[in-house]
Amino acid sequence: MKARDERIKSLSDLFASIRTVKMYAWEEALQETVHRLRNVELSWLFRANLLDGVLDSVYTASTSVVCTAKDARHVNLRKCGFSWSSPKEEIKQDHLKAVNLDVRPGSLVGVVGFVGSGKSSLLSGILGEMPCTVGRVVCTGRIAYVPQLAHVHNMTVRDNILYGQPMDFDFYEEVIAGCRLIDDLNRLPAGDLTEIGEKGGNLSGGQKQRISLARAVYSRSDVYLLDDPLSSLDPVVGNGIFETVIGNTGFLGNKTRIMVCNQGSYLRYMDKLVLVHGGSIRVYTNVEDLLADPDSPETLRDTARAEVMHSCETEGPETKGGQENESAGRVTEKEQQGSNKVGIFTAISRSRLSGWQAMVALVVFAVSATLLTLQQLWIKVWTDVSSAHDEETTEHDNDSALEAHRASWVGVLVALCVFDVACRVVGGLLLAGSSRCLSWRLHSAMLQHVLGSPVSLFDSSPRGRILNRFSADMDFVDSRTFLSGKQSVQSVLFTVAKVVVIATQSPNVLLVGALTVLIVFFGLRLSVSASYKARFFESVVLSRLLAHVTETLECLSSLRAYGVVRRTCDRFCRLADANTRGYSAFCDTYKFTRFITSTCGFVVVLATLLLNVVFVDKWDSSRIGLAMSSASSVPLAMMYLCVLLFNMLQMVVSFERCLEYSELPAEVRLTRV
Structure with missing residues (x-):
């Protein structure tokens, strides 16, 4: 009805x-x-x-798996156009057009741009979620994806990280340590066996984001698509995770990584920068080229320059920062199986x-x-x-x-x-x-x-x-x-x-x-x-x-x-x-x-x-x-x-x-x- x-x-x-x-x-x-x-x-x-x-x-x-492994860690986009339009529409206006991008294996690529410019859409296009209207997308190897809004499931913390993979205790301990989860797990009543509520209701935003990142690291994938994974973390924790996990000296140092950056402090660590603006992209070899390009948006250049200078001034040894305010873990209540009363x-x-x-x-x-x-x-x-x-x-x-x-x-x-x-x-x-x-x-x-x-x-x-x-x-x-x-x-x-x-x-x-x-x-x-x-x-x-x-x-x-x-x-x-x-x-x-x-x-x-x-x-x-x-x-x-x-x-x-x-x-x- x-x-x-x-x-x-x-x-x-x-x-x-x-x-x-x-x-x-x-x-x-x-x-x-x-x-x-x-x-x-x-x-x-x-x-x-x-x-x-x-x-x-x-x-x-009363689509299947997006990618299958061939030549690992390679991402290539040739004259691609991406659109969210319905297939039934005769006239389509691409949200991203004429996209040419070649990511060499093992490199760290940063994606920058204004809010709503299409940074997440670019990752969705590579992932296969956003339809490619023209051109060709080549993405080989196993993919791990960390969305901007972390996806956690109504199951234990361990199951959320393993995601169906077999348990490797040594590597698992390294992953949760690198993602700064040890202190959080120690405060949960059952440790990593604590059940997460629906949509992670008993976790803070930073905890959910770090669990999502730990899941990606533990998957041992070839290509990592990271949609602003450090936005929910305080600067000290974020810098530590970038250094031990995402950066060229971290766990993923030899993996292909494409990371959306809304913090200019990480731009100088990128092997390549991709500027998304006006429905198209521009590729730069380093942050200096981006700042020197007169065709790039002036507001973006000023913001990036200020954040890069601030990060250089404040960089120092890592200190133990404050953790996010998190609620105590608990098991989701089981639904009543029956009543003691006669129905x-x-x-x-x-x-x-x-x-x-x-x-x-x-x-x-x-x-x-x-x-x-x-x-x-x-x-x-x-x-x-x-x-x-x-x-x-x-x-x-x-x-x-x-x-x-x-x-x-x-x-x-x-x-x-x-x-x-x-x-x-x-x-x-x-x-x-x-x-x-x-x-x-x-x-x-x-x-x-x-x-x-x-x-x-x-x-x-x-x-x-x-x-x-x-x-x-x-x-x-x-x-x-x-x-x-x-x-x-x-x-x-x-x-x-x-x-x-x-x-x-x-x-x-x-x-x-x-x-x-x-x-x-x-x-x-x-x-x-x-x-x-x-x-x-x-x-x-x-x-x-x-x-x-x-x-x-x-x-x-x-x-x-x-x-x-x-x-x-x-x-x-x-x-x-x-x-x-x-x-x-x-x-x-x-x-x-x-x-x-x-x-x-x-x-x-x-x-x-x-x-x-x-x-x-x-x-x-x-x-x-x-x-x-x-x-x-x-x-x-x-x-x-x-x-x-x-x-x-x-x-x-x-x-x-x-x-x-x-x-x-x-x-x-x-x-x-």
């Missing part, structure tokens, strides 16, 4: 920028925006439920969310079931009276008496049928209103408590997990509450009505029915418990799957650059398989329950047949017909109840997961004195 997609998109944007929202106290304004979208969604859902309620009542009367009773206890309509609807459906019982008993009495009347009347007055007799009985039966259908329609309308009330109140409570929760909730819970509550779980509540609730209530009451009819004709069947009820009860107790856990497992894995997809899309350029797309896809497949296993277990419990209920239903039919036909001296055709017609529908009714039970169970599990977010603790409110 379009309205639902717009609401989920709005929530995704809201949760992605939750810190900004809380900083400016925009919660209420954005909450109103989501409420408007929710109102539109519920209006369409309410119309569909109304239509279904009426019809149902009358009727029952259906939890749903019943929160029936206040549904409003008064739900209770009135139950009474109306009970009246409908009573009318159904009266219809069947009325037909039986009518048959008995008609048989006796036929024997007493003569052939002369038979026609007139029969017509009068039939009209009175038919009139009562029609009245019972009309009232029955009317009760079903009214009950369906009341449940539709109740379902809308429940969906609105539950969604509003969830949104209010999530937005009112501390920011730590968004650090410990991946965005995909939160969105799963507002999308998949909320969708189950929206779509299943009305349909499953209405059909379950009707089926239970109508099955009870049929059993009452059978009991009036053959009370001994109640003994067999009581035995089958006990068997069904214990079978349901076992299967519902198993299916409840299976459904929770499926929902939890789905949250992890959505979080993995969200994280993958945000780090796509790094995944392609390091050639770990296949590993990421394999993890997606493992999560998808786990989700399928949960669903398969849920289906198995459903099959088990259906087998028990259908078997017990056939036992009731057999008992009714034996007690009314075999073990009686005198047959009563009307009694046998009514008892057998009611009993024959019991197996189908019980199997249908099984389907409804499991549909209802899915809704209850989703309802509990939504209810959990509607009871989140609120953050402390500051009061003005």
Whole structure:
């Protein structure tokens, strides 16, 4: 549904920028925006439920790795043009044009230019992320990419650095020492085994940047694309990392490095400089050529000259600088696997969310079931009276008496049928209103408590997990509450009505029915418990799957650059398989329950047949017909109840997961004195 997609998109944007929202106290304004979208969604859902309620009542009367290794460490661009334009556009204007660049193996190339001039676009073009419209890009060897905004994943620090590579303890220790991570890891509760929150929420910007750089160094790649990797570090730490890692005397001294520089202090260490300006590039052999070129931007030359002079004046032995302000590491909270409460009773206890309509609807459906019982008993009495009347009347007055007799009985039966259908329609309308009330109140409570929760909730819970509550779980509540609730209530009451009819004709069947009820009860107790856990497992894995997809899309350029797309896809497949296993277990419990209920239903039919036909001296055709017609529908009714039970169970599990977010603790409110 379009309205639902717009609401989920709005929530995704809201949760992605939750810190900004809380900083400016925009919660209420954005909450109103989501409420408007929710109102539109519920209006369409309410119309569909109304239509279904009426019809149902009358009727029952779902690029590969960028580079491969050939000749290592070589980068060459010949008359290239790069553009972000869509391939469908006929006319393209290249963001970078006539790009000629040859980088010899083992050299350090600096890329400079104004903000927005295209420095990052040049690296994206080499990486293959930005389409090359003309010319040819030659990039051989394995590539490592350090983006300007560091990409970290929701896994341990060690896994973020290894990135699927085998563990080499000696080299690993050298890398984390060179990237100035030892002190940071010592302060984390589990060292490098501390799990990083989504988007690195429990790390400072400098820590994330150094982890991203350590990942690149540990990969032992041939070509390194560094997009301003030292911008988040203080000058002392940045100079130390440049000297021990990036510079010609560091770990990467013999590697091909292309580094975007926004700090002029590093320009004099470059083997070659590339100026990006006006959609084209110029290549200089050293910083002096750049400063002496009258065609280069004057503002850039003045800035570079000042920073180079400042770096020469302040250069000295490295001192231990202050570390970035970092939060203590912590493990992302595991999602709750299940509730200690019984799910259906939890749903019943929160029936206040549904409003008064739900209770009135139950009474109306009970009246409908009573009318159904009266219809069947009325037909039986009518048959008995008609048989006796036929024997007493003569052939002369038979026609007139029969017509009068039939009209009175038919009139009562029609009245019972009309009232029955009317009760079903009214009950369906009341449940539709109740379902809308429940969906609105539950969604509003969830949104209010999530937005009112501390920011730590968004650090410990991946965005995909939160969105799963507002999308998949909320969708189950929206779509299943009305349909499953209405059909379950009707089926239970109508099955009870049929059993009452059978009991009036053959009370001994109640003994067999009581035995089958006990068997069904214990079978349901076992299967519902198993299916409840299976459904929770499926929902939890789905949250992890959505979080993995969200994280993958945000780090796509790094995944392609390091050639770990296949590993990421394999993890997606493992999560998808786990989700399928949960669903398969849920289906198995459903099959088990259906087998028990259908078997017990056939036992009731057999008992009714034996007690009314075999073990009686005198047959009563009307009694046998009514008892057998009611009993024959019991197996189908019980199997249908099984389907409804499991549909209802899915809704209850989703309802509990939504209810959990509607009871989140609120953050402390500051009061003005």
